[in-house]
Amino acid sequence: MSRQPDQSIALKEWAVAIQALTQGDQILLLRKGGIAEEAKEFQLKENCFYLFPTYLHQKAELLKEEFQPILENIVQQWDQTNKEIPIQYFAEVVQxxxxxxxxxxARLYPFHIWTENFAEARLHWKREKPLHLLIVKVYRLEQTTKILLRDEYNGCKSWISLKDEIPQMKITPVLSEEDFEQRVQLILQSINS
Known part of the structure; x- marks a missing residue:
């Protein structure tokens, strides 16, 4: 893939969900939008964006049991006094x-890390608004860029404009094209069954 984000836009997501994406445990995100969204709902602003890991509000009880130790490890490694965030990946929305x-x-349950209760809570919050299923292809940057955690990045919002420049560099998909396409087809078949 030759595409990289044209501007420094990033999607905020739990660090544990980003790790699941980058390890191939899932290829999707479920988004409803944060409390502080400009349009009061989730909108796909860009098809290609950096993944900005967030560490607050992650709760083990909202994850399937097999993913809870991953979260515990992430929490142990995260230093709350650290004012730098690692940018290691970006994603392209396929659908x-x-x-x-x-x-x-319910048919999507095998394809993500969240409990049924948490996924349902996301669906039912702001019931009149749809839950966005983003199927994403994730790419690893050649090297990690650490950026300052600025005040304007805080808050319950999905999108942020990064103030620090992320250098353009070589990228590698975390899944092979064949593996990724097989997973996409399984998700689409599940939805349409």
């Missing part, structure tokens, strides 16, 4: 599918 019913969401 943005709106989910509005429990049955479709």
């Amino acid at each position: 943005d599918i709106e989910i509005q019913d429990d049955a479709t969401l």
Whole structure:
């Protein structure tokens, strides 16, 4: 892939979810939008963006049991006094599918790290708005760039504009094209069954 983000836009996501993406445990994100969203709902601002790990509000009880030790490890390694955030990955949205019913969401359960209760809570929050299923292809940057955790990055919002420049560098997909496409097909078949 030759595409990289044209500007320094990043999507905030739990560090544990980013790790799941980068280890191939999932290729999707479920987004409803944060409390501080400009449009009061999630909107896909860019198809290609950096992944900005967040460490607050992650809760083990919202994850399937097998992913809880990963979160424990992340929490132990995170130093709350650290004012730098590692930018190691970016993602390209392959599909943005709106989910509005429990049955479709239930069929997605094998494809993500969250508990059924948490996924359902995301769907039912702001019930009139759809839950966005983002199927994303994730790329590893050749090297990690640490950026300052600025005040404007805080808050319950999905998107941030990075003030620090991320150098353009060689990238590598975390999954092979064949593996990624097989997973996409499994998700789409599940949704449409």
